[in-house]
Amino acid sequence: MKISFLIHTVYGIGGTIKTTLNLAEELADRHEVEIVSVFRHREIPLFRIDPRITVVPLVDTDPGSAANELKHPLHLQPAQYFPAAEARFKEYSKLCDTRVRAHYAASDADVVIGTRPGLVAYVAQFAPVGAVLIGQEHMTHNHHKQALRSELYEHLAALDAFVTVSEGDAAVYREKMPLPGTRVLSIPNSVPEPPVTPADGSGTTVVAAGRLAAEKQYHVLIDAFAGVVAEHPDWTLRIYGGGSERPKLRERIDAGGLHNSVHLMGPQSPIEPEWAKGAIAVSTSRHESFGMTLVEAMRCGLPVVSTDCDYGPREIIEDGVDGLLVPVGDSQAVTAALLTLIEDEPRRRRMSAAAVENSRRFDPGQVTKQYEDLFTELREQAASRAGDAQFQPEADCVVGAAGELTVSLVPTRSGTAGHEGLRLLCSRTEDRADERSYPFDAQGVATVPADERFAEGVWDFFAVVPQSGRRVRITARSVDQRGAMRVAAHDGRGVHNRVAYKVKGKGFLSLRSWNRPVHAEAGDITVDGTRVTVSGVLVGKATPVGEPVLVLRRRGSTQEEMTFPGSRQGTDGFRFTFSCATPVARQLTRNDYWDLYLRYAPEAPPVKIGRVLDDVIDKKAVYAYPAAVLPKKRPWGVLRKAARKFRGRPQQRVRVRPYYTVSNDLALTVADV
Template sequence: MKVSFLIHTIYGIGGTIRTTLNLAEELAGRHEVEIVSVFRHRDEPLFAIDPRITVVPLVDTRPSSPANEKKHERHLQPPEYFPRNEARHQEYSRLTDERVRAHYAGAGSDADVVIGTRPGLVAYVAAFAPAGAVLIGQEHMTHNHHKPELRAEMAGFLTRLDAFVTVSEGDAASWRERMPLPGTRVLAIPNSVPEPVVAPSDTSGTTIMAAGRLASEKQYHVLIDAFAQVVAQRPEWTLRICGWGNQKDRLRKRIDRLGLYNSVHLMGPRSPIEPEWVKGAIAVSTSRHESFGMTLVEAMRCGLPVVSTDCDYGPREIIADGEDGLLVPVGDTDAIAGALLRLIDDPELRRRMGAAARVNARRFDPGPVAKQYEELFAELGAAPTHRSAAPRQTPSAPPAGPVAGPATEGPVAEDPVADCVAAGDGSLTVTLLTPREGAHLVAGGHDFPFDGHGTATVPAGTPFAEGVHPARLRLPGAEGPVPLTTRAVDQRGAMRAAGRQAAGAPVRQLVPYTKGGALHLRSWVRPVHAEAGDIRVEGGRVTLSARLYGAAAGPGGEPALLLRRRGKAPLELAFPGTRHGTDGFRFTFSCTAPAARQQDPHDVWDLWLRPAPAAEPVRLARVLDDVVEKGSLFPYPPAELRKKRPFGPVRAVVRKLAGRPPERVVVRLFHSAANDLVLNVVDVPTA
């Protein structure tokens, strides 16, 4: 049979998109599957799409596209069929009405099952789906989440459906109780999460993972407050939050205000997410409400025990409290911190719960979930032979507009696709999903043959030059090497780089990563290296720690931190420091020192460590982990200072009399593209 999913956009990232693709891919093995994406706002989807699935974009809103239809005359008119109280109502229009109607009225869209994936699209399904098709609405939120006005508006549409599917039994019961739908079957089928393509976490690290939209309902501010309690007792632990959303700036300010910028990192969106989950030892969710909890299942399938708020409705139907995770009250900062510390302080409990999580989460595999949907399709009479010739009764609709043609997305079968794993010893393994006879991996001037199983090994210590090296596949008789598309890149081994550096030996770090969809290797090679540690910015003063690798610190003598200004007026400032152990150092300096010597509106200073008066300075950087570019992910709070100039007091009085604010500068530390530590002194714009 033919199954059609109607979705807002398949080109973004989010739980509805992920679960739609998981179900569609499983069904595609036995049925014809299409995903109708109302909007196309970027060239390529962020998630890989199985080539067996046909993607049909209807309205092109790509900013750079010549066919951009944001200013289309019909797109500037309000929609007739999209519910007025739906959260995305302003994004829909008479044009979207026409395109959806035209697609399902066309000869090429003879779907046997049509599934709407959000309230407004459920309304579209009820109005426009082909005659005789089985109509299914999916509820990816909850009954309680929707405003009463939207629920009232949706009642008429829901009665036209054959089935309405929630993702939790609790929410299905709520719908049945509060909105009886005669003739519409209301039931729960959970979202599906496939088995990860990376090895599970061994829960031995010191990283806590969270993932999801940076939105208010996720209550990341509660998580950050709870983690402040955790890190006060266990300072070696860190928290990584993957995702994007409108709360990012607010969360960043909270992190800075609590002084957690060394320990809490907003990692941005990550796809695929599994290689990030397995870097963690614990997963955490602090949502105010969850219709299901995709991230919980993803983390559990990756072998992580989960701490989650016991919100309606998903978590309590996913987590067996005390067996594979811990449930805590919503918004209870102390309880969240206590649960995290319980798992942190009991490695055996972490390991045991992580193992149970893997086993228990198998019930959410796409196979069993797709089977429930197929059984529902059959019970509702979905089959090509059961298609009715009678037209479905729908409200009158405007004439259909042009329909975007089908477009299959994702890598074609002939593209070389590979997984890459960074091992703890510094070696890499690259495995082709489809082995190629005589294939070689080429990168950075090196050549590594693939064995009969399609695996090539890059030995630890291979002498790559420092820089970025595209990894390519070379085949016998081919004109030249071709890029390797990545499916999953497991960077966990890179997180252990500091522990494997041999005393007195040059520092080598090789991190695999995906760039433009293809495998790349980032190499750092330094005879002597100063790894930056915690950095504190308080009251205009900076305190930083560092550790020296590759050479002994040398006997005696006071270490110094050097600030070296770039540009036409180079200058060096030196600040004394203290030693901590054999290779550790600590320095404190005032931001007023570089600010007082400002030459240009944007001064740039590089930071160097001189371990002893007679020793050669060493560049300060942070490279011994898995993060290839730290600039936006590891920011430090700025120090804003009053600008000091000759005759400064007189100038300040003149500005005050003129009603203009004092001249100020911002001093900010950041990591360059090479992850070297850099300091900026920048003028603050004034009136």
């Protein structure tokens, strides 16, 4: 087989690069292997690469290279096929899109593996038809933001398999992101046998290694080791790695008087000789998708004290046999575990031997066999999916006057509309486990009943292919939203509005649902000089009591609330007028945001004010309000010297503007001009 790995860069240093090279080298014994590196940012890779592996760089970003493409016209334009919510999105460009597409258009690879979220999306879109498509997760489901998970869903649904590095994370994916047509499983990272003789559990050195980053919680380790030094001053702690936390950690070491006992050793490669110098390894991370350093240490003969964080450590360490697991963030528990091993050398030696034995299951040969078995199992599925790849459903959608939705597939030459067994799937982007499914009839029409309740949020529309269960995103040809314009004639049971729409730029068919038992529907908004007036009507299962109150809540970590009295307009109407000077006086940042709520009765919880009872999906782009401009309030107590500094300068101003959020709720921005 020809196996192609798609990686961000193979020229740097990092866990994903190392595990990819380990797997690729083992596969090269029996297969043709290439590593497609999107970027080449230096001439020589930092890791040694087996000469049997073909390296294919696509975009040259090495500043010292004559072929440097940093100024290439296409590289100055943002990527179109790389997920916008991906952490590295800004590094990708149309040039990356073009090069990846071109490489795989001419490729004869039998298996293509994407090694990070954005590259998994590339694999789903550009890999050769008929190849086995595999995505790897080197982080975790919970590590990614909801926006990225939403963007990835359709791409994961196009894969043959999605591989996590821990069973715990695979279980989360299976629960929260159902992918019936994609096999979701775990295969651990591989760690080769070290080139040094394993430690035997003797010595007086504790070793930790990894990036000096906040998530590694080295401050917990340093505090814990203070307790070790108090009992055993001859023991030392070595921390290997570089990173932004180094100055803080140095200060903590000095503040604790631990400069003779705790040493920041800096980055070290290879790390195996350093592990072998130790007697115990330790990790205090608050999160580990796998835990490469744990396996490295165990393969070098060190029992490991590790926090029992999600997800890797508990699947690597057998508590009490080859290491000890402790609660996350508990420095006293770390101290106690270290002392347990320090004060019982026979046990430490037994655990050292067990660590070597038990870590052999992560040998590249054993891990590679799991991948090879997977490739073989998926080849038939990939061939079947190649037929599905020709299926690109397009539909017309009508929003009925009663709220029902009718989705009609557009007939094609292949008879798509009459595809036997085809089903319409509605999947909520915020929670992929929340689904609704409806059959297409012989004419390719599916109906979503008016009384079907959809949780508030965005729902994507898929066609589920029979037999394979593969989910294919439906493209909208036209969407008739007129029925949603009549939703204002509500029945007193609350707001249940569903508006189908065509996603801008992509053309996909989606649905926006609002589902609120009580809602304050905004009406006219006026800005008169420095005053804002908000009017509207209360909708749903609520009875107004007394005069209404407008509540402004500051968005962000600094919680604050302001209230303004209003007046009732008829039975359910409300009206408020407030001065913009009040939020300006409380401005904390260059851009403050306040969300607007209505308190319709003294004991009732405030409800959001928004505009959801019509057919307009994106109010922010349509309902634009003028801004009030006020002078910026300077904080009290400014020194006379500072006051003289500003004398003669133009007064700084602040702009206050009402606007609608992405969920069509009313908010207020207070921003420096």
